[in-house]
Amino acid sequence: MSSRLSDGIIDQVSDCSRLFSIMCHLQLRTLIFVAWVLGCVVFLHSTRMTWTAKYVRGPLGRSLLGKMVSEGEEGRERETQEWYKYSPDLLGESLRPLFVQSHLDSSTKAFLKQSIEKSNWLITQRYHSFVLRILASLVSRTSINGFLGRGSMFVFSVEQFQKLLKVGPDWKAGKLLDLGAGDGAVTEIMRGHFSEIYVTEVSPPMKWHLQGRNFKLMGIDEWQRSGFQYDVISCLNLLDRCDDPFLLLEDIRRSLVPQTGRLILAVVLPFEPYVEVGGGEWLRPQEHLIVHGKTWEEQATVLSQQVFKKAGFEVETLTRLPYLCEGDLYKDYYVLTDVVFVLKVSNMTEKSRQ
Secondary structure, eight states, X not given: OHHHHHHHHHHHHHHHHHHXXXXXXXXXXXXXXXXXXXXXXXXXXXXXXXXSTTTOOXXXXXXXXXXHHHHHHHHHHHHHHHTTOOOGGGSOTTTGGGBOOOOOOHHHHHHHHHHHHHHTOHHHHHHHHHHHHHHTTTSOHHHHHHHHTOOOEEXXXXXXXXXXXXXXXXXXXXXXXXXXXXXXXXXXXXXXXXXXXXXXXXXXXXXXXHHHTTOEEEOTTTGGGSOOOBSEEEEESOGGGSSOXXXXXXXXXXXXXXXXXXEEEEEESSOOOOEEEETTEEEOOSSOOOOOOSSHHHHHHHIIIIIITTTTEEEEEEEEEEEEEEOOSSOSEXXXXXXXXXXXXXXXXXXXXX
């Protein structure tokens, strides 16, 4: 009896010892994993901090860093100068006197600075990249960006907007309609000049952003049937992303206030029309505009003569601007060539409306 009891006690002690050993092993593995994660974070943080002037101690290191920063700033300055470059000889003769030369201004610089800062948020950018990979095959990239609150766009500043429309800071009008307004960041730039602002958008997450800014949201098939007439309609980088661009332009023309109504139309050049249908799929539009020309000046001339004229518009002013988008893990920001037109209803078309 005594022998059995002692054997049982020994077995229990052995089991407890084994259980204690397993628990210690699991805790050790957990601690090792946590330490590894913290080590990676500390390493990445320290690596980043090392390559700033404050933490580069050696004279050679400081010299190399200074050269890198200098070359980066010079390269960026050369790049930004190219964004506004204009060759008069390549632009159609009728458009040359209408061209407004734009420059890198303080608002554009502020957007670039913000984009560069955001691209350095390592953990946030890795999270965004992970979510994009997971959801890319299920919903549109626009909706993913809206959900994440990333990818804001910049087309023009307040000053550039005023210069294009030939108005002053105190100019006020009634209704603005911004078609395909995205998260409303560009609409916000125009806000101060209008008493009522209407917007359209397809993406549900982007609609939430627009409602959060207190814009009046309209359906994509509602605005042209509402009976409203708008003082200004903005259609920014939408012409190459819709199925029927001529129908869109005709609906805009009918919805403008007679004589004084204006259309602000931005087009990415070279012109490459595709329609986003969700799940990362892009299709050619049903009505495919073919815009010939090797340079943006030549393509802008073709748009003016063969597209806008056919739709009943004539160009009042135009400029070249960078179409900027916030960056990610791989780039500080993304940029495309945007040509922004201010269009008015042509005199012949206006007379036929009366």
